Every structure is written in C-alpha cells, then in structure tokens.
Amino acid sequence: MTDGRTEQLDATRDRAEQVGASRDRAEQVGASRDRTERVDAGGGRVERGDAARNRVAVLRATERLLAEGGGDHVSIDRVAALAGVGKGTVFRRFGSRAGLLQALLEERSKDLREAVTDGPPPLGPGAPARDRLLAFLDGLGAIAEGNAILLAAHEQACAEDKYDDPSYRSWHGHLSALIAEARPELDAGFVAHALLAVFDGALIRHVTPPEDPRRFTRSVRSLALALLGDGAAGEGEDGRHLRAEVAARVPEDR
Structure with missing residues (x-):
C-alpha cells in the first residue's frame, strides 16, 4: 500500500514529465519551422523570413553582450534572453558559444x-x-x-x-x-x-x-x-x- 507522500511524489513526477513533453513538442515544432526554406525565383534556397529575423536578433544580442562585458559575458542563456528567442533556437542555429562568435566574425x-x-x-x-x-x-x-x-x-x-x-x-x-x-x-x-x-x-x-x-x-x-x-x-x-x-x-x- 502506498502512503500519501508516495502518491504526492508520483503526481509531481507526472506533472514534470508532462511539462517536459510539452517543451519537447514545442522545440520540435520550432526546429521544423527553422528548417523550412522557400525557393526563390532563381530556384535557389533562401532563408525563411522568421529564421532570418531570429538570426539577426541573436547576432545583435551577441555583439551587445560582447561590447558590454567581453567574451566571458556571452552565453547561450543571455543571448537567447536578450534576443527574445528560445534557448533551443540558438542551439539549433549556432550550436555553442563558439558558434555564435564564429558567425559574428x-x-x-x-x-x-x-x-x-x-x-x-x-x-x-x-x-x-x-x-x-x-x-x-x-x-x-x-x-x-x-x-x-x-x-x-x-x-x-x-x-x-x-x-x-x-x-x-x-x-x-x-x-x-x-x-x-x-x-x-x-x-x-x-x-x-x-x-x-x-x-x-x-x-x-x-x-x-x-x-x-x-x-x-x-x-x-x-x-x-x-x-x-x-x-x-x-x-x-x-x-x-x-x-x-x-x-x-x-x-x-x-
């Protein structure tokens, strides 16, 4: 027989898993949206408008943090917060802090x-x-x-x-x-x-x-x-x- 504490822990764990599943679904939708491309008049692949805007916002946030505090001030969390995008968006596009700096250079x-x-x-x-x-x-x-x-x-x-x-x-x-x-x-x-x-x-x-x-x-x-x-x-x-x-x-x- 389970006591009240065990049931409470199980309920908490279930809610955490539901939140995690929702976050994973949102990340998957975002990844699909970021990967979506359109074809230009010449038949070449061009970046979606929202993906391009996110990229610009992330790079501007990176250079602002860099100017404010140098390289140690740049992190994925800070860049994402300042750019107004999800942390997963930054990871998918740039991979790491080094990737951010490479892209800016x-x-x-x-x-x-x-x-x-x-x-x-x-x-x-x-x-x-x-x-x-x-x-x-x-x-x-x-x-x-x-x-x-x-x-x-x-x-x-x-x-x-x-x-x-x-x-x-x-x-x-x-x-x-x-x-x-x-x-x-x-x-x-x-x-x-x-x-x-x-x-x-x-x-x-x-x-x-x-x-x-x-x-x-x-x-x-x-x-x-x-x-x-x-x-x-x-x-x-x-x-x-x-x-x-x-x-x-x-x-x-x-």
Missing part, C-alpha cells in the same frame, strides 16, 4: 570576403599577387582593429579547433595562394599561418594607442613586406582608398 568580414572574390583590384582578381596580398592584409587589419574584443573572445572560444574555423580557413587559403604565387620558394602555408598569428585581439589592443588607431595594420604590412623580400609593391592610391573604404564599413566593438 563571419558577418563582420563578409564585405572583405566578397571583395576578394568579386571586387575590383587590387583586392579582387586582376592585380599582381603582391598587391592583392597587401590589400588583403590592409582590409583584414581594418576588421581586426575595429573588432579586437571579438577576436579575443573568438580566439579563446575556438582555441581547440582554431585552424578549422571557417573564417580562418578562408583567410589562410587566400594568403597561401597569393604567397605561393609571389614567392614560390617559400613555404606558403607556414608563412600564411605566421601572418595570421599576429591577428590576436589582446595583442591588437595592447599595441594600439588611442592616438594611433592604424598602428597595427601598418606593422602587419611591414612584416609582410619583410617576409616577401625586396620588390614588394607599395600601397599606392588604390590601396589607400581601399583601406579607408573597408575601415568605414566595418562595425566596431570597442
């Missing part, structure tokens, strides 16, 4: 990525490898100087798989190809890793005084010229205009 480097593939020279195709490499480092330097807090948080969160990070792979692949073309006798992959190693958020903030916000990019440029050897192209008017344009378009977190 990809967003902030989108203009540079598109300019490399489709933009005019010297950043885009058509210019000598040396000119393209220096233009790319100028553009990447502008992103780094404006997003040192994000880079520092990203470096910490993604330390275990840094070299598999989407942004890093893209940057490294582009630099390696340009270095191999400009200086085929060098170990292009290693030199590209060496250049990217200095794009460290803590280092950028340490070496950048308020009165000289472009010191980091100039120093990276000098390092690249030293690695490439004599004959590297100068910046030129196009390079200066490009650097100013990229810097003006990059959101800042500090």
